[in-house]
Amino acid sequence: MEINEKPRWRLIKTDNPPFWVKPLIPVLALIGTFILTSGLILLANANPFDAYYYFLFAPLESRVSLLEILVKATPLIICGVAVTYAFATGYYNIGAEGQLYAGAMAATGLGMALVGVPPIIAIPVMIAGGFLAGMAWALIPALLKVKLAVDEVVTTLLMNSIMAYIVSAVLNGPWRDPNSGWPQSPDISPTAVFFKLVPRSRLNFGFVVAVVLIIILWIVMTRTSFGLKMRAVGLGKPAARFAGINVNKTILTAALISGGIAGIAGVAEVAGIHFHLIGELSPGYGYTGVIIATLGSLNAFGVGLAALFFGLVDTGAQTLSRAMGVPVYLGEVTQAIMLLVALGMLLLQRYWIRRM
């Protein structure tokens, strides 16, 4: 019988990590990312320390890039909020990307039609239209989930591809720009464009919408009975069902709200930034929304912070590439690595390293 094993380093699981661990995560994630990416940056003939300065601090120093951070954060906030509704209810909506495009198509269609309609009417109509379109696109997987228990992760994901082809078909067909011939829609009516918050910047009304959506998310989750129902369903379906909550109805409603809000992100991009529909409207905002909701721990303000951080990193990647002549892809690589490190940290915060 072997008895004594030598003590060695082990990971010990703990259910209650101390309070100071969580704020440390972003810092540690940055340090870890720095170590992991330094080699790549050196390969691109740049100094890693300078690179990180441009990446993370330079954007905070000028007014222009500060505003740009908010612009970049706008669709991310909205998608993060959208995903949070679904995830908090235990419905894993990975389809925000497709729902965003559904909203964008509705906004484009309405925006082109609402010529001469004053902004005070045109803008709410577009937002409502985008919301309904996102909802409609989210309806199919949600119904499949509650009626037939089809796994929503698969269906919502596949719906994204379907939507990508629909957008492409529309842009190459009926909506192809008659002037340029490019696969992009004609511009929407100038009265339907989101007004600028700061002159001579890209910051527009969409950011206000994003902030309002965060506040609404917070109110719904903490102050309303529907929010409590969603959380109860997300955290314990059997108990929710036992307490008389209609679980399927709650899931269906949350899924539709989630899709609708993702649709609003599409509206904000069309009406605030591009003024027409293009196939590359979103570089994966819907997917990033999933990450933001997760990093923000499904908490309204956590989602806001996570989205702002992603806005910073997005902006920083461009600053970096401009200032140091490294490929912009380096910024994307860094972003992706940071994400993996941060997710790893979120998981590892539950473990202690002990020698025993």
Added chain:
Amino acid sequence: MPGLTTFHLVFFHFIIYHYLSPLNGGERYVGDKMYIVDMQKVTKIFGELVANDHVDFQLRKGEIHALLGENGAGKTTLMRILYGLYQQTSGDILINGEKVIIHSPKDAIKNGIGMVTQHFALVPPMTVAENVVLGYTDSFLLDRTAIEKKVGEAASQFGLDINPKSIVRHLSVGQRQRVEILKALYRNAKVLILDEPTAVLIPQEVDSLFETLDRLRKDGLSVIFISHKLDEVTKITDRVTVLRDGKSIGTVDTVDVTQKKLAAMMVGRDNFGVTRQNEVNPDNKNILEIDDLCAIDDKGLAALKNIKLSIKSGEILGIAGVGGNGQKELAETLSGVKVPTSGAIKINGKNLVGLEPSEFSKFGMGRIPEDRHEGVVGDLTVYENLALEHLDEYSQKGFLNRKAIRENAELLIKNFQIKAKPTDKIRTLSGGNMQKVLLARVLSRQPEVVIAPQPTRGLDVGATDYVRQQLLEQRSRGAAVLLISEDLDEIFSISDRIAVIYEGEIVGIVKAQDATPERLGLMMSGALREEV
């Protein structure tokens, strides 16, 4: 011969060390002086909770040693430390006098420790033999006939009556437990930890388990028997260690103590127990009537077959039966969570079948969930959970009336003596307090019918008394109480009438004063049917 397999190694190991070494006065195997397991000043801290506080526990070779205590006293924690599922915060574990560090069940098995928990870790579609060797084979290919032979030999050697070819799914709970024991012994266990082994068994199966344990004890095996049932402890064990609030109260020889003395050590007070007062005052009105109720289980098999029951005001009807005979489905159907395939559930003549669960409670059905953890949302707070069932009353225009919710929570916490703050997350509560939250949620609304499936399962003596007392109070208030329990003592202690459920059918209803454990035991095993 397919070479020297692990089984052979284990088998020879067993023979040599188990039978021969003691005869040779082998140093590894210790007499009475040294302990096979010696836990010294073991402390385990979870956050702020001290689950084990400098506990000393010594196990002799060849004894059955009870670890007695209320739930939450730290019995299971201590044994999980020994089995490597937890690591102690401080303290030492000695096996045969040598200090060991047990990081995982693998280490524990290596040290000859086996554990059988309440929730069996068996794969139902596999055979007994496959389950026994699972994770304990070293060859890539599995020779089915060879392992069946080996497992069969092991079973007969240990005197465990099991067919290695049987599919586990077809076995009774008692037989499954035997498979778990065999699994541990097959892994060369010298110390067998049994966590509340009788909780799931009918009286006849308990007797058979005790015979097995007695035989294993004679073979020199040491058994740690975790229990809170005094009669079993005094019946089968040699020594008893009592834990209370994480501390060891002492170890005594079983022959020297009475059940009363042990109970006092366990709860720290002298009198306990709740029994039915013999003031049977049901007016003749049936409050709950169940007619020809049929339901299917999750697999689509018939789970309830033409159940016909009625309960009067001020009456407790106990449903006795071995787990898995339709109790769960009965409780779910009566709670409105499961829709019956046919039949009626009537409260004062109003048929509830087809209504939503929330409407069941509106019409006076007080529903206590069978699985506490499935009745509460662990990550929500106490006040949120208390409001969950009646959200429409606690909100205006969709917004929560947080003040009313808080006040309701504070009132119920006071009235039901729940040891928690309204803002505590439910999952941080002990089982007893969790159950009090559920009772408070239901009973504060004064329902006409109370459905109580397994209401004290896993609770300590104090909390059990509390729950039974509450049910008796509901009875004197005039409610009709349906108590579904696998614990016969519980059924006897508070029921006015007892119905026995077997394979989804009510096989007999008797008055409590006419019932005996033997008669009910026969009915529970399907051997006896009485006119209903």
